[in-house]
Amino acid sequence: MIIELAKLKFSYPEQADSLVLDIPSWSLPIGEHTLIHGSSGSGKSTLLNILNGLLSVNSGHIEVLGQRLNEMTSRQRDNFRANSIGYVFQQFNLIGYLNAIDNVQLANYFSKSSEKSSVTEEIKALLNSLNIPKKDWQQPVHKLSIGQQQRIAIARALINKPALLIADEPTSALDEENSADFMALLMSIVDSSQTTLLFVSHDISLSRYFTRVESLHDINQAGAVNAD
Amino acid sequence: MLIKLALKSLHDRKGSVILSIIAMTVSVFVLLGVEHVRHQTKQNFANTVSGVDLIVGARTSSLNLLLYSVFKIGSPSNNISWQSFKKVAENPQVKWAVPLSLGDSHKGYRVLGTTESYFLHYSYGKKHKLLFQQGQAFNNVFDVVLGYQIAVKLGYQLGDEILLAHGLGRTSFSMHADKPFTVVGILAPTGTPVDHTLHVSLQAIEAIHASGKNTYHASKPDKRSELKTDLPPQLSANYPSDSMPSSKSTLTPKSITAFMLGLNSKMSTFKIQREINNNRQEPLSAILPGVALSELWQIMGVLESTLFLVAILVFISASLGVSAMLLSAIKQRSREMYLLRVIGAPALFLFMLIELEALFITIISCALGVALLIASLFFAQTYLASYFSLQISLNIFSLNSLTLIMAMIAASALVATIPSVVSYLQSKRHYVVK
Numbered sequence: 173m174i175i176e177l178a179k180l181k182f183s184y185p186e187q188a189d190s191l192v193l194d195i196p197s198w199s200l201p202i203g204e205h206t207l208i209h210g211s212s213g214s215g216k217s218t219l220l221n222i223l224n225g226l227l228s229v230n231s232g233h234i235e236v237l238g239q240r241l242n243e244m245t246s247r248q249r250d251n252f253r254a255n256s257i258g259y260v261f262q263q264f265n266l267i268g269y270l271n272a273i274d275n276v277q278l279a280n281y282f283s284k285s286s287e288k289s290s291v292t293e294e295i296k297a298l299l300n301s302l303n304i305p306k307k308d309w310q311q312p313v314h315k316l317s318i319g320q321q322q323r324i325a326i327a328r329a330l331i332n333k334p335a336l337l338i339a340d341e342p343t344s345a346l347d348e349e350n351s352a353d354f355m356a357l358l359m360s361i362v363d364s365s366q367t368t369l370l371f372v373s374h375d376i377s378l379s380r381y382f383t384r385v386e387s388l389h390d391i392n393q394a395g396a397v398n399a400d
Numbered sequence: 401m402l403i404k405l406a407l408k409s410l411h412d413r414k415g416s417v418i419l420s421i422i423a424m425t426v427s428v429f430v431l432l433g434v435e436h437v438r439h440q441t442k443q444n445f446a447n448t449v450s451g452v453d454l455i456v457g458a459r460t461s462s463l464n465l466l467l468y469s470v471f472k473i474g475s476p477s478n479n480i481s482w483q484s485f486k487k488v489a490e491n492p493q494v495k496w497a498v499p500l501s502l503g504d505s506h507k508g509y510r511v512l513g514t515t516e517s518y519f520l521h522y523s524y525g526k527k528h529k530l531l532f533q534q535g536q537a538f539n540n541v542f543d544v545v546l547g548y549q550i551a552v553k554l555g556y557q558l559g560d561e562i563l564l565a566h567g568l569g570r571t572s573f574s575m576h577a578d579k580p581f582t583v584v585g586i587l588a589p590t591g592t593p594v595d596h597t598l599h600v601s602l603q604a605i606e607a608i609h610a611s612g613k614n615t616y617h618a619s620k621p622d623k624r625s626e627l628k629t630d631l632p633p634q635l636s637a638n639y640p641s642d643s644m645p646s647s648k649s650t651l652t653p654k655s656i657t658a659f660m661l662g663l664n665s666k667m668s669t670f671k672i673q674r675e676i677n678n679n680r681q682e683p684l685s686a687i688l689p690g691v692a693l694s695e696l697w698q699i700m701g702v703l704e705s706t707l708f709l710v711a712i713l714v715f716i717s718a719s720l721g722v723s724a725m726l727l728s729a730i731k732q733r734s735r736e737m738y739l740l741r742v743i744g745a746p747a748l749f750l751f752m753l754i755e756l757e758a759l760f761i762t763i764i765s766c767a768l769g770v771a772l773l774i775a776s777l778f779f780a781q782t783y784l785a786s787y788f789s790l791q792i793s794l795n796i797f798s799l800n801s802l803t804l805i806m807a808m809i810a811a812s813a814l815v816a817t818i819p820s821v822v823s824y825l826q827s828k829r830h831y832v833v834k
């Protein structure tokens with residue numbers, strides 16, 4: 173299992189009495205490509221931020237890649253996040269004033285994993301395989317199209333060869349064609365690198381790309397209680 | 401990577417960053433400028449005159465007398481008569497007396513009418529005598545001895561002929577092309593107002609003034625005529641015997657501006673001072689240069705402290721401005737901060753990032769401020785020198801100013817902890833920004 177959750181409870185400190193997440197038990201096997209879908213505001217992003225260690229849960233057991241997140245110091249969680257988890261958002265994945273290479277390199281800078289000398293070559297290979305034209309590598313990324321930015325974001329997320337790639341609605345800012353291209357590229361690259369993929373979206377039509385599809389409403393009891 | 405990120409992010413926000421840098425540069429300029437000028441004036445004033453026991457002029461405040469006689473700032477209220485000078489100079493306690501006559505100019509530089517003994521007795525700093533870099537003292541009416549800076553700035557050499565004007569100011573109302581003065585001596589640099597003064601004989605002053613009244617032609621001496629005064633014996637003794645005048649000249653001064661005295665014994669200073677102050681024929685003031693200098697210094701001190709305080713306040717407000725700019729940028733950059741956290745940046749990294757941005761702004765501003773200061777000193781130098789006899793050196797890198805720059809950098813880093821801590825805390829709370 174790459175993720176194991178048990179009796180997880182979470183609420184934001186501002187609204188301490190209303191639980192956003194209440195997950196009795198859930199797990200994700202290694203190598204699986206999973207889609208979790210849920211409506212807007214159902215707590216998808218919150219769950220992902222718990223899994224990457226940015227948010228701490230109120231109570232419960234949470235294990236990612238064999239590490240118990242709520243027993244780690246925040247410094248350890250920073251390292252863990254840099255080394256073991258790749259992350260792609262809906263938008264603003266990149267630092268706009270840096271170019272593609274710098275953006276990817278920045279992600280590598282925070283990880284202790286790969287030796288820095290060969291990394292530029294790796295970055296270039298990765299950008300190539302993601303169909304980013306060479307002439308755009310040195311441009312500040314805010315000058316590039318959203319589709320290109322999302323593809324650079326994949327490179328950024330994968331540069332440290334994370335065991336787990338988390339994607340938070342990465343296609344919702346793209347049009348249909350770009351979205352299909354993006355999904356095809358993403359799936360081929362996680363297949364070839366054998367990365368476990370956890371993908372959340374409100375768009376159930378993406379189901380066809382995944383080996384496993386779940387609904388957050390089934391996993392999360394907080395929503396069910398609130399709905400009553 | 402941290403440095404690269406800080407620089408690129410500043411570059412990305414050029415507009416507000418440049419404005420902050422300008423504000424900061426101005427404040428660095430003001431602070432360093434005030435510090436430099438105060439350091440320089442202190443040296444200037446302290447070293448200007450030494451070895452002179454008393455300075456005597458028409459009745460006025462000691463400060464005023466000091467300013468116009470030594471610093472050649474402002475102008476005297478009244479002249480004093482040649483008789484008064486003679487009377488004091490003949491006092492047996494007086495070792496030497498040097499008359500000073502001011503009020504004329506050459507291209508904005510003051511002309512000092514005096515006697516040759518001026519070059520023997522005037523001293524500055526730690527009792528340094530005036531030295532001739534080239535040539536010698538004036539022998540003839542139309543001889544002029546230049547201060548070092550004048551020769552440098554105006555490019556004059558020995559043997560050059562120049563015109564002196566009646567009155568002060570660059571553009572003179574009565575220049576007379578028919579009476580050029582010949583440069584016979586150039587003094588070595590002193591770092592005092594002497595460098596910016598032209599020295600001629602008292603007779604030359606009379607000649608300039610006589611020509612101003614157009615009565616000069618009748619009594620115009622030959623251009624090579626020798627100096628003639630009815631100086632008291634101890635003064636005349638200073639003249640080389642071969643240049644001692646033999647014929648009576650009509651160019652005897654009726655009045656002078658002030659004179660300097662050296663006494664046989666320091667013990668008699670106060671007695672002589674009292675005698676001069678109580679002079680019945682003419683109201684005179686005698687001052688001790690050291691006492692007047694320290695009086696001047698006290699007034700300047702208050703002024704300087706005030707200026708320095710204001711400069712510090714200006715700097716603090718500029719630092720706060722930079723921090724306010726960074727703080728508001730943090731709000732706009734919360735997405736960027738969150739992203740950095742997600743890819744594994746520790747909260748400390750964000751703290752350092754903001755600190756570094758503030759530091760870069762300060763360092764760039766310091767460099768610009770220093771450059772601006774040197775440039776403006778370069779342009780103001782001549783003006784300050786000729787109008788205020790202030791010599792400000794271009795070298796602003798004293799231990800003081802370097803400490804000040806360090807202090808500024810430290811202070812701005814300190815003020816920048818406000819936005820840095822905010823970004824640190826914000827990233828610690830790691831809120832998903834909608």
Ligand SMILES: Nc1ncnc2c1ncn2[C@@H]1O[C@H](COP(=O)(O)OP(=O)(O)OP(=O)(O)O)[C@@H](O)[C@H]1O
Binds near residue numbers: 217
């Ligand atoms: N920083 C925060 N502070 C307080 N409440 C928050 C915060 N972020 C989200 N919430 C609340 O938590 C709930 C879940 O939000 P979350 O962002 O996880 O939903 P989501 O499923 O990702 O929605 P979307 O599809 O719109 O991205 C919402 O009710 C939201 O208002």
Ligand SMILES: [Mg+2]
Binds near residue numbers: 218340
């Ligand atoms: Mg979301």
